[in-house]
Amino acid sequence: MSIVIEYYPENASKEELTEFLKQENFQKCDYFLKPFPKGTTYLSWFEQKDYKSIDGLEAVIYPDKENSKKGWS
Numbered sequence: 001m002s003i004v005i006e007y008y009p010e011n012a013s014k015e016e017l018t019e020f021l022k023q024e025n026f027q028k029c030d031y032f033l034k035p036f037p038k039g040t041t042y043l044s045w046f047e048q049k050d051y052k053s054i055d056g057l058e059a060v061i062y063p064d065k066e067n068s069k070k071g072w073s
Contacts, residue, residue, distance in 0.1 A: 008067040014041065017061045017072055026059055036062045 009017065018028075018041055026043040034040075040063070046056035064073035 006073070008064070008073050011069050012072065013070045014061055014072045018043070021059050026057070031058075031060070036060060039063050
C-alpha cells in the first residue's frame with residue numbers, strides 16, 4: 001500500500017525543496033524506474049538506527065512549470 005501526497009509550492013526552487021527535505025533527514029537516492037522527467041531529484045527517509053521504522057518515505061522533486069512559479073514540485 002502507498003499513499004501519495006502531492007505538494008505544489010507557490011514559490012520554491014529545486015535547491016530550496018531539496019535542502020528542506022535534507023533538514024528532515026531525507027537522503028538522495030536512485031529510483032530504478034525513472035518515470036519522471038530529466039532533472040528530477042529522488043530522496044528517501046528510513047530510520048535504520050534502533051529499528052525505528054518498518055516503512056520508509058520517498059520524495060520526488062520534479063520539473064513542474066504548470067503548478068509552481070519557480071517550476072518545481
